[in-house]
Structures are given as C-alpha cells and as structure tokens.
Amino acid sequence: MSSTAPTDTPAADSFSAEHIASMSDPSALPQPQDAPIKSARYKAAPTDFVVHEVMDIDFTEDGEHLWLHVQKVGMNTAFVAQLLSEWAQIPLRDVGYSGLKDRHALTTQWFSLRLPKKTAPSTPFAPTDLNEGESVSILAEHWHNKKLSRGAHRANRFVITLRDMDTDIAGADTAAVDSHLSHIAKVGVPNYFGVQRFGHHGNNVRDALNFLARPPRPAKASKGKKRRQAPRERDTLLLSAARSVIFNHILAARVRDNSWDTGLDGEVFNLAGSGSIFASEQMDETLAERVRTFDIHPTAPLWGTHNDKVSGTAAALEQAVIQDTPLLTALAVGLERHEIKAQRRALRLPIEDLNWQWLDNNGLQLDFILPTGSFATSVLASLVATLHS
Missing domain, CATH: 3.30.2340.10 (TruD, insertion domain)
Incomplete structure (x- = not known):
C-alpha cells in the first residue's frame, strides 16, 4: 500500500x-442494528461498573516477585501502582501490572512487586490519605519468579448495571432487548475503540x-547504527x-x-x-x-x-x-x-459468556467477558442509543 x-x-x-x-x-458511529434501548444510565455508582481481570497463571510460590490481587474503587491503576511502590519502598519501575482499569468503577487486578530480599513489607497495606469514595485492599498474594508484564491477562469480566432505561424506541420492550442480547451473543459487535481512548x-x-x-525525534546512534527513539x-x-x-x-x-x-x-x-x-x-x-x-x-x-x-x-x-x-x-x-x-x-x-437479568426499578444487569484490549462500551453502544454516566 x-x-x-x-x-x-x-x-x-x-x-x-x-x-x-x-x-x-464513538457514540456517533454506525451500528449493524438499531439499539433497542433509547437511553440509560451507567456508572451511577462504582458497583454499577465492575471489572475483574481474567488471569490464567500457575504461581511458582518462590522467586523475588510478590504478586498481589488488588480490589480498588475510585482510583486508577497508575495511582495504585504508586501507592504500592511507596508501601514496599521500591522504585515504581519494579511494580508490574497487566492493564489499565477504570477509575470510576469497582475493579480487581493483579500487581507484582520486585522484592530482591524475598521479604514482604512488614506493615499492612493501608493507605491513609484517600479521598471520599476511594478504597483499595489486597485480596490475595503469591510469590512468583517473573514480573507481571503488560498485556499478560487474557480477558476482563464485566458486570455492568444499567439504570433509568428508556426502551420507548420503535415500540421496543424487554422482549426486544432480550432478542437483541441473544443476537449479539452469537454474532458479536463492532470492535470500536471506546471514548476513554x-x-x-x-x-x-x-x-x-x-x-x-x-x-x-532524531534517530539515536547505537553501535554505528541509527535507531528511531521509542516514544x-x-x-x-x-x-x-x-x-x-x-x-x-x-x-x-x-x-x-x-x-x-x-x-x-x-x-x-x-x-x-x-x-x-x-x-x-x-x-x-x-x-x-x-x-x-x-x-x-x-x-x-x-x-x-x-x-x-x-x-x-x-x-x-x-x-x-x-x-x-x-x-x-x-x-x-x-x-x-x-x-x-x-x-x-x-x-x-466476540462476546463470551453473555448473561443478563432484569432488576427492579427499571434496571438491567449484564455479565460478560471480553478479550484484552477491547471495550465494554462497544457492547453498550450496540444496546443503548444514548448512554449517560
């Protein structure tokens, strides 16, 4: 080309x-079918947008890397990495994580800490200077012989609750929403990048x-050769x-x-x-x-x-x-x-293991798995014409 x-x-x-x-x-981009829900709210509360990292790994239970399964609310991944580096008194570069998780959500993900002395910090991980609505805790820990690298997890499981839904579009009702969800579970949705990008x-x-x-940026000389500098x-x-x-x-x-x-x-x-x-x-x-x-x-x-x-x-x-x-x-x-x-x-x-249930007070809860690098909002865009957060 x-x-x-x-x-x-x-x-x-x-x-x-x-x-x-x-x-x-991305909300202005076309969809293969009309969305059966005219409008809905998501992320009304952190527990309305839950993300669990799907990581398949057999821990060696030895080595110099302490892997921590962390639950966080109201803070982004980079901020948690900084908190962990301060707690363990190690450089930020020695904190590993696989992917970035949403701030306005309840999320769980793995981090790794490189601890050459193979000794965990003696004090509990309990950050004090957090804002209202922020929380972070360690759910599990394992020793491993490798640092956690970017993109190591295979998928993310999402549990998303939609509220204040308006299904008054082309006569749509709960049956039309059920039909649409059954359809996209079989055929998938366009793999658009989400607005957060x-x-x-x-x-x-x-x-x-x-x-x-x-x-x-000018090329950098290295052993007689010029190489483009990494961004x-x-x-x-x-x-x-x-x-x-x-x-x-x-x-x-x-x-x-x-x-x-x-x-x-x-x-x-x-x-x-x-x-x-x-x-x-x-x-x-x-x-x-x-x-x-x-x-x-x-x-x-x-x-x-x-x-x-x-x-x-x-x-x-x-x-x-x-x-x-x-x-x-x-x-x-x-x-x-x-x-x-x-x-x-x-x-x-493709959408893996898509399940849903209708809630009281005009709510709908979705539960599904997406491969790494994809966006849950792509699934929501297929279902809801106008999303409000």
Missing part, C-alpha cells in the same frame, strides 16, 4: 474543536495532531488515540457496507484468540465459512508504515476513508512521518 505522506502535517488549529470532538465520538471532547486526538505536526509514555497515548480514531472510521465504513463481519477481496484476517494475521487476495467459501464460525475475523489497520498486506477492495476502502476526510489524512500522514509501523486489529468483537 503506497504512502500518501506529504512533507508537512496540519496541526490541530487547522480543524475546529467541534469537528475533532465529533470525529472522536480519545479524552474529553477528543482532547487526545487534538494533542496527537499537534504532536504529529512536529518533526520526528515516551505520553507520546504513546497520543499515537494510540490517532490510530484509534482512524480505525474507528474505517470500521464504520465496513459497518455501513455490511462487510465488517464477512470480509472483502484483499482482506487481512486475524486468527481468533491470537495475534496472528494472514492475507487473502480473494474471498471464497472456505474463508467465508471460517468467518461465520468465528475462526477468523476481518481486520482494519492501526495506521502506520508497511501497511502492505492488505490489497484489492479492502485496501481501496481503507485508502478512500483516509483520503476523503482531511483530519484522518493529517493523522495518517503524521503517523507515517514518525515511522510508526502499522498493525492490524479485528473488526469484530
């Missing part, structure tokens, strides 16, 4: 704040435009926002033409449950059957250089989405100029 990168990349002031916000709003009113996308408009953590967040908004709009185009869960000529497919991908020049019945049985999923790019596996109709669609929208063009050009290498992400999000 040929690059379209010119010399310069427009900065954020080339686009209105309203346009950036609207392009970054883009910041308030798309601020992360705005900052990404400004970052990408600057010249790339800083904040820069990584901005690059992720840029790639995510492009992905969302390519996926939106695939939802509109009903190819998001089928495939196109020139498609790059993801092998379900893995990071493996493969390209195919032409759709055939064998591939179509593998898609229908969730063995493989169509993909779209996390934009960057070397996006050369896609071809044919699929490649033409991706290029058209980028070229038809100046903001997406600016982001794509900037990513290529900064030599960010392209990756692929599945267009379809």
Whole structure:
C-alpha cells in the first residue's frame, strides 16, 4: 500500500474543536442494528461498573516477585501502582501490572512487586490519605519468579448495571432487548475503540495532531547504527488515540457496507484468540465459512508504515476513508512521518459468556467477558442509543 505522506502535517488549529470532538465520538458511529434501548444510565455508582481481570497463571510460590490481587474503587491503576511502590519502598519501575482499569468503577487486578530480599513489607497495606469514595485492599498474594508484564491477562469480566432505561424506541420492550442480547451473543459487535481512548471532547486526538505536526525525534546512534527513539509514555497515548480514531472510521465504513463481519477481496484476517494475521487476495467459501464460525475475523489497520498486506477492495476502502476526510489524512500522514509501523486489529468483537437479568426499578444487569484490549462500551453502544454516566 503506497504512502500518501506529504512533507508537512496540519496541526490541530487547522480543524475546529467541534469537528475533532465529533470525529472522536464513538457514540456517533454506525451500528449493524438499531439499539433497542433509547437511553440509560451507567456508572451511577462504582458497583454499577465492575471489572475483574481474567488471569490464567500457575504461581511458582518462590522467586523475588510478590504478586498481589488488588480490589480498588475510585482510583486508577497508575495511582495504585504508586501507592504500592511507596508501601514496599521500591522504585515504581519494579511494580508490574497487566492493564489499565477504570477509575470510576469497582475493579480487581493483579500487581507484582520486585522484592530482591524475598521479604514482604512488614506493615499492612493501608493507605491513609484517600479521598471520599476511594478504597483499595489486597485480596490475595503469591510469590512468583517473573514480573507481571503488560498485556499478560487474557480477558476482563464485566458486570455492568444499567439504570433509568428508556426502551420507548420503535415500540421496543424487554422482549426486544432480550432478542437483541441473544443476537449479539452469537454474532458479536463492532470492535470500536471506546471514548476513554480519545479524552474529553477528543482532547487526545487534538494533542496527537499537534504532536504529529512536529518533526520526528532524531534517530539515536547505537553501535554505528541509527535507531528511531521509542516514544515516551505520553507520546504513546497520543499515537494510540490517532490510530484509534482512524480505525474507528474505517470500521464504520465496513459497518455501513455490511462487510465488517464477512470480509472483502484483499482482506487481512486475524486468527481468533491470537495475534496472528494472514492475507487473502480473494474471498471464497472456505474463508467465508471460517468467518461465520468465528475462526477468523476481518481486520482494519492501526495506521502506520508497511501497511502492505492488505490489497484489492479492502485496501481501496481503507485508502478512500483516509483520503476523503482531511483530519484522518493529517493523522495518517503524521503517523507515517514518525515511522510508526502499522498493525492490524479485528473488526469484530466476540462476546463470551453473555448473561443478563432484569432488576427492579427499571434496571438491567449484564455479565460478560471480553478479550484484552477491547471495550465494554462497544457492547453498550450496540444496546443503548444514548448512554449517560
């Protein structure tokens, strides 16, 4: 796939704040079916949005890493990591965790502490300077011979309660909601990135435009070779926002033409449950059957250089989405100029073990599992037209 990168990349002031916000709003993106719930509240309380990390691991019960199963409310993962480093009196770099969990929720996840002396802190973990509504506690602990690395957990289990629901849309009622949930349990939902990736009113996308408009960081010499320096953590967040908004709009185009869960000529497919991908020049019945049985999923790019596996109709669609929208063009050009290498992400999000129950006072509780890197709000967006928090 040929690059379209010119010399310069427009900065954020080339686009209105309203346009950036609207392009970054996942709720404005199309769904395969109309949502049966007109509006609902979620996160009315932390216990209305519960996230449990699904981690499959056999602990060695020895080694220098103390793994802690932590429950937190009202605080983000990075803040808890800081509290743990202070408690154990170790550098923050020696605290490991797999993924970032929502602040406005009740969540459980694993952390690891590198303790070379193989001795746990002598005092209980009981932070004192917490704000109202914040709490954190250790549920279990194990010794292990490895640090917990990013992306180590396979999935997250969500227990989400919707309240104050309005199902008065196209005559929908509880039966229509039940039918919709049964349907998406079988076919999945579009794998959109959630609003939290883009910041308030798309601020992360705005900052990404400004970052990408600057010249790339100079290559760093190492043993006679020049290597591009790795992005800083904040820069990584901005690059992720840029790639995510492009992905969302390519996926939106695939939802509109009903190819998001089928495939196109020139498609790059993801092998379900893995990071493996493969390209195919032409759709055939064998591939179509593998898609229908969730063995493989169509993909779209996390934009960057070397996006050369896609071809044919699929490649033409991706290029058209980028070229038809100046903001997406600016982001794509900037990513290529900064030599960010392209990756692929599945267009379809399968929902594992979806269960639900109706509650008193017009409430609905959902319980389901999603693979790492996906967003529960993608499931909610399929079900609820307008979400209020």
